[in-house]
Amino acid sequence: MQLVLFNGSPRGKTSNTKVLLNQFEKGFKTGGGEVISTNYLLQQKHLSEQVAAFKSAEVVFLAFPLYVFSVPGIVKQFIEAIGEFNGSEKKILFLIQSGFSEACQNDSAKKQMENLAKRWKMENLGVIVKPGAEGVRLMPAIMTKKLFKQLNALGMQLAKNGKLNKEDLKNIATPVELL
Numbered sequence: 001m002q003l004v005l006f007n008g009s010p011r012g013k014t015s016n017t018k019v020l021l022n023q024f025e026k027g028f029k030t031g032g033g034e035v036i037s038t039n040y041l042l043q044q045k046h047l048s049e050q051v052a053a054f055k056s057a058e059v060v061f062l063a064f065p066l067y068v069f070s071v072p073g074i075v076k077q078f079i080e081a082i083g084e085f086n087g088s089e090k091k092i093l094f095l096i097q098s099g100f101s102e103a104c105q106n107d108s109a110k111k112q113m114e115n116l117a118k119r120w121k122m123e124n125l126g127v128i129v130k131p132g133a134e135g136v137r138l139m140p141a142i143m144t145k146k147l148f149k150q151l152n153a154l155g156m157q158l159a160k161n162g163k164l165n166k167e168d169l170k171n172i173a174t175p176v177e178l179l
């Protein structure tokens with residue numbers, strides 16, 4: 001499988017999003033997958049090329065942090081630049097990662113991405129939700145070991161099976177709520 005990545009963090013190459021994508025990519029490549037390109041939505045002067053890369057890809061991966069319970073502005077701009085699009089025969093997956101500890105904070109953005117995949121008529125391979133992710137780029141290896149292993153596994157699954165394990169998606173998106 002060939003994958004085109006879109007990193008929607010306003011922090012670009014120094015983002016938590018990049019750290020998480022790198023780990024997914026590691027597993028994906030080990031499983032035999034190929035990443036064709038990584039596009040940083042922060043680089044807005046490349047917006048038209050990025051839209052073209054999105055539209056021509058077979059499988060796209062849109063990853064971004066949660067900002068004020070929603071997508072960052074650069075992701076909204078990218079979605080609007082794609083506009084109405086018939087992506088039947090194409091596939092998409094998402095990663096939403098956030099600072100607060102509860103995965104439920106991401107529910108509305110997750111729903112928005114699920115609706116977007118439907119609107120673009122793309123097969124939705126899944127939405128990876130990871131709460132409590134602020135600082136992963138700074139944490140010592142011992143604190144990120146479990147998370148990186150989960151992301152490696154998801155990447156490997158995509159390359160080998162063409163899909164993500166639903167139980168693993170559920171496990172990474174925890175805790176759902178702090179009681």
Ligand SMILES: Cc1cc2nc3c(=O)[nH]c(=O)nc-3n(C[C@H](O)[C@H](O)[C@H](O)COP(=O)(O)O)c2cc1C
Pocket residue numbers: 009010011014015016017018064065066067068069070097098099100101105133134135
């Ligand atoms: C302006 C701003 C708004 C944010 N809003 C939220 C939020 O509503 N909920 C949340 O859980 N985290 C929120 N965060 C935290 C980010 O989602 C978190 O730090 C994330 O890991 C940043 O990822 P990045 O380094 O890839 O940009 C916010 C951060 C910033 C800077």
